[in-house]
Amino acid sequence: xxxxxxxxxxxxxxxxSGCRREAASTSQPAPAPEPPTTIAWWGQGTLxxxxxxxxTRKPDTIRYVAGTTLVRHHERWAIVVDGRLDRLPLGxxxxxxxxxxxxxxxxxxxxxxxxxxxxxxxxxxxVRRDTETGDVDRSASWRAHVECCDAVGSPSxxxxxxxxxxxGYANFRGRAWTWRPHRERTPLRGVTGRQLSTHVRSVDxxxxxxxxxxLEGDDWRxxxxxxxxxxxxxxxxxxxxxxxxxxARCEKRSHSCTPVPGEPHGHTVLPDxxx
Numbered sequence: 001x002x003x004x005x006x007x008x009x010x011x012x013x014x015x016x017s018g019c020r021r022e023a024a025s026t027s028q029p030a031p032a033p034e035p036p037t038t039i040a041w042w043g044q045g046t047l048x049x050x051x052x053x054x055x056t057r058k059p060d061t062i063r064y065v066a067g068t069t070l071v072r073h074h075e076r077w078a079i080v081v082d083g084r085l086d087r088l089p090l091g092x093x094x095x096x097x098x099x100x101x102x103x104x105x106x107x108x109x110x111x112x113x114x115x116x117x118x119x120x121x122x123x124x125x126x127v128r129r130d131t132e133t134g135d136v137d138r139s140a141s142w143r144a145h146v147e148c149c150d151a152v153g154s155p156s157x158x159x160x161x162x163x164x165x166x167x168g169y170a171n172f173r174g175r176a177w178t179w180r181p182h183r184e185r186t187p188l189r190g191v192t193g194r195q196l197s198t199h200v201r202s203v204d205x206x207x208x209x210x211x212x213x214x215l216e217g218d219d220w221r222x223x224x225x226x227x228x229x230x231x232x233x234x235x236x237x238x239x240x241x242x243x244x245x246x247x248a249r250c251e252k253r254s255h256s257c258t259p260v261p262g263e264p265h266g267h268t269v270l271p272d273x274x275x
Contacts, residue, residue, distance in 0.1 A: 034249060034260045037232050039224045040064040040080070042269040047071065052083040064224055064271040066101030066203050068131055079104065079131075092127070094157040098164070099205040099225075104129045105160040107168075124155055126166055126179055137181035144170065158196035162205050169193030202252075203228045220248070224271055229253055232260070234270060242270045 040049045040062055047054040047062075049069050059071040069080040070088075077092055078085040092106040105128045126139040142155055157168040158176070169176040169192065176193055177185040202225045223234040229252045237243040247260040264270070 034258055036262050037223070037247060037249070037260055037264075038067070038226055039232055040069040040271060041264040042071075043264055043266065047080075047085075048263070049080050049083075052080070054080065054083065054085060056085060059269055062269055062271045063095055063097055065097040065099060066225070068097050068101035068104065070095055070097070070104065077106070079129075094155075094168075096157045096160050096166075098160045098162050099201040100162045100203050102130065102132055102162065103160045103164045104131060105157055105166045107155050107157060126155060126157070126168065128160065128164060128166060128181060130164070139179055139181075140184070142185075156193065158193070159201075167196060169196060201225070202231070219245075223247070233257070236270070242268050244268055244270070 038050045040047065042048070042056070042059055042062060045055055045057070047056050047059070047069075049064075050067070056071070057073065059073055061072040063070040071078055071080075071085065072095075076090060077088045077095060079088060080086070088106075089108065092108045094107045096105050097103070105126060107124050108127055109122060109124045122144045123141045124144070125141055128137045129135070144155075155168050155170065157166060160166045164180060166179045167176060167188075168179070176188040176191040176196055178188060179185045206228075219237070220233045220235045223232045225231050226249070231250050231252065233248045233250060234242075234244060235246040235248075237245070244264050244266060247264065248257045249260050250257040
């Protein structure tokens with residue numbers, strides 16, 4: 001999409017939202033170019049996190065929210081701390097990050113006992129890490145009966161809030177629950193795992209970017225929120241590695257979008273949307 005198309009789109013959006021736009025003076029200086037996105041991405045052997053560049057092999061998954069970045073290589077997760085990768089324990093899954101990036105939560109399986117052919121007893125804990133203080137809290141051990149490859153009953157996480165409250169479920173049809181350190185799980189009345197939203201939330205946790213995007217074409221998706229009012233979109237071919245074609249920064253209040261020049265571009269690994 002060229003700049004003229006962005007300008008026309010922004011003007012239409014402003015008109016629809018009831019805003020007036022004065023004619024631009026020919027003496028006004030040209031606007032400053034958009035800065036690169038601060039959202040983490042990997043390309044050509046380097047993980048880019050804000051202004052940091054970390055040499056690492058291609059990750060299977062990147063999770064990024066509000067300055068907190070985690071990557072997964074095969075079965076091992078790591079969190080970016082002071083420009084380096086700090087590896088997390090083996091055996092963790094269902095990694096989620098709070099909208100403001102302060103809390104990270106995951107599930108860790110610590111025992112599996114076979115009781116019959118293709119029948120197992122799975123014991124797991126929920127772990128929550130405070131990225132500001134470094135404090136780590138663990139839930140009590142929760143048991144679940146697993147048949148073959150169907151982990152029905154094992155805890156799955158939907159999100160962790162800015163207050164550190166973890167929300168999860170045992171299976172999509174089962175009742176959802178919340179957990180915070182030093183307390184038991186609290187069931188959510190009338191809420192099942194299928195009803196829990198995993199949309200990308202704004203930094204303050206109050207908004208989600210869903211529905212029709214204010215850009216042309218069907219191949220745009222939400223890359224993440226850079227601030228409480230700014231969301232970054234990417235137009236990319238998502239088969240295998242992401243082939244990035246275009247990045248845009250959109251303002252929630254004005255519904256206007258502007259192109260973001262430079263990287264990421266080409267074949268990259270972008271953050272997934274489960275965060």
